[in-house]
Each structure stands twice: as C-alpha cells, then as structure tokens.
Amino acid sequence: xxxxxxxxxxxxxxxxxxxxxxxxxxxxxxxxxxxxxxxxxxxxxxxxxxxxxxxxxxxxxxxxxxxxxxxxxxxxxxxxxxxxxxxxxxxxxxxxxxxxxxxxxxxxxxxxxxxxxxxxxxxxxxxxxxxxxxxxx
Numbered sequence: 001x002x003x004x005x006x007x008x009x010x011x012x013x014x015x016x017x018x019x020x021x022x023x024x025x026x027x028x029x030x031x032x033x034x035x036x037x038x039x040x041x042x043x044x045x046x047x048x049x050x051x052x053x054x055x056x057x058x059x060x061x062x063x064x065x066x067x068x069x070x071x072x073x074x075x076x077x078x079x080x081x082x083x084x085x086x087x088x089x090x091x092x093x094x095x096x097x098x099x100x101x102x103x104x105x106x107x108x109x110x111x112x113x114x115x116x117x118x119x120x121x122x123x124x125x126x127x128x129x130x131x132x133x134x135x136x137x
Contacts, residue, residue, distance in 0.1 A: 032100070033077075033086040039094030040071060048094045055096035056121050061108065062093065063132040069093030070132065074109040106130075 036051060038044045052058050061073045075091035078084050080103040088095065091108070099121045106117045108130050115130045 034098040035086070035088070036096045037088060037091055037094070039069060039092070045094065048096060052096055052125065055098045056123075056125050057097040057099055057104075057119065058125060058127045059091070059095040059097070059106070059108075060093065060127070060129045061091065061095075061110065061131075062129065063110070065133065067131065070110055072110070073130075076107045078105045078107070080104070 034055075036048055036055065039048050057077075059075070061070050062068060063070050069092070071092040072090050073092040075086075075088045075095060076084055077086040077097065077099070082105075085099070085104070086097060092110075101122050103118065103120050106119060106128060108115050110132050113132055115132070117128055117130065119126050119128055
C-alpha cells in the first residue's frame, strides 16, 4: 500500500474517532507536504504540540487581544517563485507543515481579512502566529 493510501485511511479512521473536531493528519495532493491540522480542544492541542518536532513550520491562528484560537482559515503557502505549494481551505487553529528547505510566503484569510508573512524554513522549526485583532472602523 502506498503512503498516500495509508495517509488517507489514517485520516479517515482518526477523523471518525473524533467526529466533533477531527485532527487531520495528511499529505497534500502533490504528495510533497505532510501536515497536521486541528487544535480544537485541549486533547488535540496536546497531540499537535507533541508531534510538532516532526514538522518544520508551525502555524497558530488567533484573534483579538486575548488570542482566542480560530479555525476556518483559508491557508496558502507559496514558494519564492510565487507558486502555491500547499493550500488548505479550513486551517487552524494549529497547523504543522513539513516543507522542503526554502523561503515561503504564508497567506491566511480569516473572515475576509488577509494576512501575509514571509518565512525561511530550514533544519530548525519555525513558529508563526497570525492574529486578527478586532479593529474599529
């Protein structure tokens, strides 16, 4: 059985075990970026933190001054040429990625507000927090 089938089966089995807010373990369609996504609830957060050592980019999405975690973030990761190498329509609140070494631009959209950040990924893990603070108009 190839890795994509094993990964898909694992994601389905794990998703069924935690129907309320499944933690996602998967590999993107191109097969080059392994990731974990979830973090709703203390149990999922602990699993994501425990496995973070296996990923070189750790993303955390929050809002407001209190840093309340958010999900349903549209996430896109582009390489230094601007080519999308990973996207997830409903990321968060915690997303761990295993990317090839290089420079990337992270684009995250939550409630219609876009945030971008550039990161360099190498041997040491990089953590990035994106916060959507409430703004008065």
